[in-house]
Amino acid sequence: AQKITQTQPGMFVQEKEAVTLDCTYDTSDQSYGLFWYKQPSSGEMIFLIYQGSYDEQNATEGRYSLNFQKARKSANLVISASQLGDSAMYFCAMREGLRSSNRKLIWGLGTSLAVNP
């Protein structure tokens, strides 16, 4: 079974509007971390935001915020005031067992975001 599910293969948003990219996860660990990355057409992977399972507040980084709903096991990325440069693939990832030596990330399939002018 997939551990990271991104149900939106593609999304469109109008410039200057907000958009939410969905991510649900599955883990039995109590200690885990959730990440969002952006991948423009150039291919580089850009770290956007991180949420730890014990963090009480939702993470925010500039125009990016993470809507963390632990009981629902969801970690949606919210991009406010979309810009044309936000057009890219967005990946949700999880690291289980933060206190263990296992540092592998588990990746979702990604969501392609297109920002329309």
Next chain:
Amino acid sequence: SAVISQKPSRDICQRGTSLTIQCQVDSQVTMMFWYRQQPGQSLTLIATANQGSEATYESGFVIDKFPISRPNLTFSTLTVSNMSPEDSSIYLCSVDKGLGYTFGSGTRLTVV
């Protein structure tokens, strides 16, 4: 966070040949991760490379096809051996430094 220099950024190679990809990190890191991203797909972990020990390969990846070297705490190479068109992908190295994992800029490989 770390800064990673990955080379080459892209290459076009003949089938049956090999390509070595290099990643240089600006600080010492324990683990380095090598990923493959096939066209239109997500990232797939190839192996985890620790300095001074053999790399740990994920299911479906073998050392003969993807030999990895990790001579010190700031450098690693991945070789894609005996290439076929199915190896055409983006290859990325990554390190766990701070909260967010940092990635190299990627190597876009086309095998013809």
